[in-house]
Amino acid sequence: MQRRLAFLERGFLTLQKSMKAPIVEMRAITVKFPGVVANDNVSIDVYPGEILALLGENGAGKTTLMNVLYGLYRPDEGEILIRGESASISNPNDAIQLGIGMVHQHFMLIPPFTVAENIVLGIEPVNAGGKLDINKAIHDVEELSNQYGLIVDPKAKVENISVGMQQRVEILKALYRGAEVLILDEPTAVLTPQEVDELSAIMRGLVSQGKSIIFITHKLREVIAVSDRVTVLRQGKCVGTGETKNTTAEELAQMMVGRKVVLSLEKEPAQPGDTVLKVDDLHARGSRNLPALKGVSFDVKAGEIVGIAGIEGNGQSELVECLTGLRKATSGHIYVNGIDVLNNQPRTLIEQGVAHIPEDRQNRGLILDFTVAENFILRNYYRPPFAKGINLDYRKVHAYARELISEFDVRTPSENVLVRSLSGGNQQKVVVARELSGEPKLLIASQPTRGLDVGAIEFVHRRLLAQRDQGKAILLVSLELEEIMSLSDRILVIYEGQIVGEMTADKATEGELGFLMAGGRTKRGLLTEGSEESGQYRRRTQEPLKTSFSHIS
């Protein structure tokens, strides 16, 4: 009772669901990892037939808490009650036995297996002879998928189905095991806006059939849209819990971050100058040697941010790799300041003024076991002032590093610390500092805020805008539609290796972008069909595009 009063004091109204008893109660859970307390005395409860949102920034301890519930971590302190009875959950099997199912953020599916095989793995039906009864598996999956309206193809291989369907497979996997409580870990991160809508309908359907859902997210809008109640975590601690309808996005944001945050980014209109990057009919193959870019053309002018929106795996990575010299294009042209740099070495491109914030900072952006100072000079260690004959002038390297550390506010004990030991946000600051310090003409930023907390995101966004205002050309590739929409001046949509739409940011709507990202065709696209001089240029003008779906406006 005291805890509930404490929540009231924090400005939340907690209405007790007097009639129903909670199906899951986690009491005073503490989980310690070396050096950090991931969960500090956290308590949550979940009632049958409700959606509880677990809100918090990256690193707030949401996933850790759910891994405790699912038996992947043992808590150092605390107690779990399932249906009112104390439960010891030491591995996922225990959790499954108790009716708890988890859909992990990174899907736990085996790509070369079929949908049915993935769903039944671990509790496979066998016939009398001990042989795997795959027909029964398929039949069971079909039945379950009809019952809950989760459309899947049981015989399709997981590697060939869409991300949305993979997620449905994950949910079915949990339901097949008799899950009453479903944990969904950041389920919308990989989905298009339309798929997000579908998912919330599915979630509503599941709770209406008596299931309970714990929904981990850091997206405020989704909390407001689908959850019944919300619990907010910050730095491993529970900072509040209550009914969703009694709160607002602003209030939740403040609880999540611990200070007032500006949810929208303010920026001046762009002043585009000369064309810095011009990509013309670029073709390239992906890692599986299949065509990944099929005739991509666009340009980026000085002083503007061009955002590329799209669902993961539609050629964004290959495009960035071609532009930075990391992948050979099969044909086309890339002009940087009028010079064709197609298939040049990365170093040539760097010397042309191309900077690159890679999507995978730990593997491509940094050498984790080098010091901060060494990481700062990766682009230009071979030139004076850092190179002195065949030696490195470490005095100058360190002085330079100290300069960047203070300029970019990198939180590190010194420049001699291994980058590996920094937090994700500070690692990204090292990358950003290195790339921006070279006075680039063109900045290619690929998912520059992936996995960062709100503060670090704000920092990166401000820096990008500052670069724009200094007249740099910026190409922003991101899977976060919100990021694209708030930063870009122009937005291109990439789908299956082609640019399928272009619009100015102020006229773009999420529905329209999502529609294009999912491969929807535009009215304009349909109009140009059959016309001889169609081509992509015609389809993509500065005007906003109208979709053929009338309900999206």
Add this chain to the structure above:
Amino acid sequence: METNLADVTIYIALVVSTLRMATPLILAGLGGVFSERSGVVNIALEGIMLIAAFMGMLVSHFTRAPWLGVLAAVASGIAVAALHGVLCIKYKSNQVVSGTAINLFSVSFTGFMLRKVFEHAGQSPPVPKVADWTIPFIEKIPVIGAMIGKHTPFVYLSLLAVVISHFVLFKTRLGLRIRAVGEHPKAAETVGVDVFAIRYLCVLLSGALAGLAGASLSLGFLSQFRENMTGGRGFIALAAMIFGKWTPYGTLKACLLFGFADALQILSQTLGLTFIPTDFLLMAPYILTMAALAGIIGRSVPPAASGIPYERQQ
């Protein structure tokens, strides 16, 4: 007529020889399939075979019971594989390094033991070997009978093992779990599959199969142990496994191809065929192996988690 007859005997000799050469490869290759399908690279097959060939010979020598020797070979194969398993699964050491260490150890160990026990280097005295099996009826069929009607039991055991392995891997729940563990161990664990147990089981199974392959050398085709008598067959078996895309039937086909190359080489030597230098024929299986490894012949995708030690969180 005489040339015609000669042709038939040549074919018979080729088939017989191909099967003989392929048998140890098939058994060891199946061992590789199980091990790698579960996610453990077992480069130690070569060393396991060698130690098993020695132990089989030793037991057969002292007990005069060749089948006891076979049992000893299988048991020693399992024992050495267990060592590899503990290193790779429990201590998460580099699987290739562990395998290489076992291979190097096995050469010296068997050489040392040979001298210690028989006070003789190079080879052991002859020991009782496993008697050939004849297959009723088939044996009577002209030509075919001569080709496949009478062989050392290992030939038939290896073919049987292919069929059983295929069934286990692709038709049973154990097989589904083995493949799941080799592709995405974490996904398997989250649905309650014991990753470590499956991996140990598969590594031990690969030891048993490689042990049988070793026995086929010293108690099946020969009746003695010779120093380093495996002669790289463990590695060729691995190549056959890759060539066969990590499937039992694919491995069988690859082993038969490698066996055929070997048989061709032996035959051309006995017939004195000189238009191709025998050195080239001797090279053939190894060139095929390299081609298979480089992916020139058929692109094959290994199990995704093969070679990566699995670590539970926390």
